[in-house]
Amino acid sequence: MTVPGAREQELLLAAARIARDHFGIDGTASRLHGCEGHIFRVGNEDGRLWVLKLSPDGLTDSIELQRNVLRFLSSRKPGVAIQTFRPALGGNLPRVQFDGRQWLAWMVSFLPGPVQASTPRSQRSPRELGSVMGRLDKILSGFDDDSVRRHLRWDLAQGKDLRAGRKAIKDPVRREQAGGMLERSLTIVDRLQKGLRKSVIHGDANDYNLLTSGDGKSISAVIDFGDLVESWRVAEAAIAAAYALLDSDEPVALAAEVLAGYHSQWPLNEAEIEAFLPLVEIRLCMTVIHAAMAADDGDEYSQIHAEDAWCALGVLEDRNLCRGHYQCRAACGLDSTPQTRPLTQWLAKRSADFRPVIAENLLSSAIVLDLSVGSEEFAVSSDDVETLTEKLFAHIESAGGTAGIGRYRENRSLYQSELFRSASTEARSFHLGLDLFAAADTPVMAPLDGKVLSVTDNARDLDYGPTVILQHDADGQEFFTLYGHLSPATLDHLEPGQEVGAGETIGWIGTYPSNGNWPPHLHFQVMTDMLDYQGDFPGVARPSEAWYWRGLCIDPNLMLGLDLPVDAAQDDPRH
Template sequence: MTEQSPYHLPRPRLTPEQATELARDRFGVAGVVTELGSNQDRNFRIETDAGSLVLKVANPAILTVELEAQNAALGHLANLGHLGNLGLDLPAVIAGIDGGEVQRVTIDGQNLNLRLLTYVDGHPLTDAVRLSVGQIRGLGDVAGRLVQGLADFEHPGTDRLSQWDLRRGGEVIDALLGYVDDDVRRERLRTVTEVARQQVDRVATDLRVQTIHGDLTDDNVVSRTDAETITGVIDFGDVAQGWLVAELAATCACVLYRSPRHPLAVLDAIEAFTQRVPLTDTELAALWPLIVLRTAVLVVSGEQQVHLDHDNDYADANRSREWLAFATAAEQGGAVLEALIRFVVTGEPAPIVATDHPLAGTVDPGAIIDLSVTSAAFDAGIWLEPGIDGRVAADAAARSGHAVTRYGEYRLSQTRIDTAEESVTLALGVEMYLPAGSPVTAPIDGTIVVVDADTVRLEGADYDLWLTGVHGGGLDGQRIQAGSGLGTTGARVTVQASRLRGIRPPFFVAPSGAAQWQRVCPDPSALIGLETARPLADPAALLERRDASFARVQEHYYAAPPQIERGWKHHLIDMHGQSYVDMVNNVTTVGHGHPRIAEAARSQWSLLNTNSRFHYDELVRFTERLAELAPDPLDTVFLVNSGTEAVDLALRLALTYTGHDTVLSVREAYHGWSMAADAVSSSVADNPKALQTRPNWVHLVEAPNAVRGKYRGMQSAPQYLNDLDGDLAALDDEGHSVAAFIAEPVFGNAGGVLLPDGYLTGVYEKVRARGGLCIADEVQVSYARLGHHFWGTEQQNVVPDIITIAKAMGNGHPLGAVITRRDIADRFALEGPFFSSAGGSPLSCRIGLTVLDIMRDEGLQGNAEVVGGHLKRGLEQLGERFDLVGAVYGMGLYLGVELVLDRVDFTPATAVAARLCDELLLRGVIVQPTGDFKNVLKIKPPLCLTVASADHFLHALEDVLGELAG
């Protein structure tokens, strides 16, 4: 690559301080200056008392007449906007002190052109985690509006040499290909773009040319109202003559860049654009290869910029997604994409209607089998077995004579686990299981094409009908009428309609492309004598219904949550058949959908379920088991329904037993939602007014957080205990007596932070010396979750007076317990009898026993130790690479990752944590933030988590951390 290359465009050298002086001296503007990102120019935002402005410093290679053309284009479009024909906020040009709109200066030997523009207010589309369909359509629509607005704009400065002009796309790629260091990538670029260039060259002379914006992408648009509506365009640095269709190609390349796993999302942008600007036949033929070329130009340009301008973080941060966009474009079949593009611009066709000649005679609606996410046929993880659909269907056909699958069904059997890629789950056709040799009738008029020995295509007037498992004999090329015989069948026939003439569509597609593919491949059910398929699941509509009837204070994960309707082990599956590794569900200890628990519940329900005032075996066996597991001298069990109830009861036990008036609780902790449990909870994340609303019987002590607390390090216990001495002395002076100290033995609400060594030993000694009791809230950290220990207190080598447990006990069934000494329980009896209507029911006890049996039989405590250790080491390695990771907490399968903006001050990265969780969801991982600052990833999955799933989580987290760090 030579320095004389016309595409050698390193950014001008200019500091914010120099920009401040230039804005003052040339435009009379003063304010706070910050640099904005750019590939080849320098842009600075200036915050003045009157509002925001943008100082644009053009690349020295950009001619003055080209900048004048940009200004003129803005003026031209602003006039259209004034007339109401454009409807977009645009920058306005501000003249310099001398009246010139372009200011020429010399800085450090560089001759530079400056311009000052108004700042277009709004949120950039780059803020969105992923582009919605509305935003994608908005991009296409705005691109179309700009093409309309610039159609009659002419200026000598638009006839320019630009590397973004796709008329020179091949030339640019040839010139910059040498900047790609990787041999494999470089060769892939060369071969893919060569094909695309040839396709464009065949129609190039027929493509319309006009002035275009050239870069209508997420970087250059903003929304100042709702996020779905684009209200402004902020940059016109690429205004030039070019192919009209290249405007759309640039926008579509942006969509691929933002949604690389959903390539058909470009169809929404194309449809919106062509509703504004219809494309010619040759432009439709050229569009997909131009999109491929645009992604290639982005890649080679980005590589060049990083080589020439090593501190260009903007260009460097974009590289990985640019490569992913190119790879996605390169993987698509050009003929299929062109056919899809042509289809979406031709309008909505009529649906398939019923026929008088169903394909295989009368079909019983009762023969339709359920292969959806909620199908009972897929219990106990059977859906993961290869060929399960065929076996389920064959069994149904054996019982009923035939079986039929549903069109438009998201099939669980197609779901893949431990992957960031979309599972391809939506069925675009119907399968019929019939007796071999059954006759088949043509349901419509058409021409027969024998594709192979097992497949025929019936070319009808409006669509093709693809049939596999039909032996068409010698009918190839014949025109037949509805009702004519097509031949005979094998045991399985697939029926699929397609409006892509002559192109065989996929039978299964990913949910992201479902809407477009279902337009292409309509429901063929009417052709086999059945009603059309039921509507697809709509998680957004269900969420609206939830909000209408369910108190919204009962929050849900994620702003746009997936509709989860099935679980298996440590996986959750939504209604679209997408799987997620469940890294947050410590309630479901032994895993989702466990067949032993399902059978225990079924069998006990069929026998008896009542309350614990009756006498039955299950209660005795369960409480004996819990007492055996508890550390000596704890030997007595109360059964309740939840952790909140357990904490509430534990506090009452302590207050009654001691007769004292004060409970010590740790700051930042959460213990439950009842009046008493909330009273000892001080987490401001769970209750923003927690610190101001504690009752006078609760005294808060310093949170023993060894990482971000008042005193830091695992040897900080003496300092915290010294502070506790001061608290206790103050209570003595005020005449208060300590009834209890309550704390989690691992600081769960902070994300699994281990307490300083010896902390609980010291606290328990001091509290007991004053006649108080020690309560260990083990609701989150007990039941083998720590791997090395069954109880959290074992990690601190202490035995509490009262243990509260829940969550893990019932694997999601409402079950909690308090375990204490007999003398404490007997003292409580003086207050009257205790009773919980459902606590200790036969069903609860049976499920509780089954959970303990499964943990023992499947070695889940050992698994928590092994997999948890592997996971923690992986998290710590990520912490060595990414500064966002401030600390890694915990042990076993109770871990936390604290995200910080800087490691010195430990500033919480709250917004980053929320964004990271959203990004992980898109990669098939469910995790949520915790802590008072909502910046700690709480990692507490079912104890059956595998190393493979832990690695999937680590890879996904690495990917997102890399994006966020960039």
């Protein structure tokens, strides 16, 4: 333990005198760290601990607001511990001399437990964080105090003010990066602003304002209501997520967990959910811009999260915000996309109108294949495509089938190449389309009118090979169909922008190795949104993200109309 120097000893004694003379607490003082002013822990003989705060003289309204909200919360049950406010002996906030300046002195109870910043991020629960803040904000919605309607530089509703401050970022590359991300996020939030409800929020759920239980895993207390403000309700979840995702390799997934926890306690509407990730980006921009503005003042506190925030912005910069929005919707229990439900209903109503994608006589006696993890029937590596082809088609023939069906939403062990996995994440093995196994050169037809969006050869080993994506109109709502593993002849048969009619041949089933090096089959998939993909779209997903992808890639059998059990996850509530 470091022994304070002589000057610090004098200041600690002075702090102890302030606690005794103005608050009736006779004890010893030790210094705590905070963003402004001076903070001390004061303990007396009865074992109770208090926090003495010395704040700049102009913060009377802010301190009184914190006093009022702590009194309000003391009679509620927010689910976590909240500090209590200790009145001064004279009633009013005392002005005291300390270290050559005048300060406002005030006191709150000291709560035990380490700050969450001392807990490894791998042990924290982002969903619990969101839940704690949602439950707290739901209670705060009943707090009525004119002082909460104030202008704070950390209020996300004031994000436009950051435009003037970004010039403080000296590095031109970083200045352009922050400026670009700020503008894209402000544009989205501005479009959604009418749907963003206002409420009283804590406003600063960083990991130094959260205390944890003995094991460090559960949040036991929320402290520091200095940024309490009436702002957009969803801003609370965005602020909490912006801190929680620092250092994360999967920031969007982690942020979505925070949002889901918040939504479970204090439900958000669709506009708020869409604004969530842009607000997270605005908060990160706010962190780096305020840090740049304070750098010349020697303000060390404002720099605590700055470098981590820059790293997070770097990870998020290339992420598709629509995809992130859909992840957040799914995490909150909504359909992944707003189009999912109406498109599913539209396809179901018109199921009898669609033309077959391969010859109808082939599908009339099709056999459903089990390609799932654990299937002993086709326990062959995808590297041995010749043996796999022989086994598949021998099975179809022996069963009297005319074609084979590889199921939708099936978790498979076939995808073992680097194309489907990375060092830091689980493999993509959850199938998002239907596979129709038939002889090479079998014609493939458009099930309904459409326009060719792309004709591409995804030529990597175990990729799609020649691929066609069509764009369709569902009474004003666009959607897309994908046809993978086609023959090279398909590439010269169509061109982007070409109109195709229902039943028109758009290509032919290919064979290995030119079809991506797979047994001859058509991979057929229906997508509600292309995200930012061009000429390609994931055909398999991580099993842990199946709940999200099912809304982007809806059941292809709505168009094929097969009276067969082709949805492998139909009875699995997780999917």
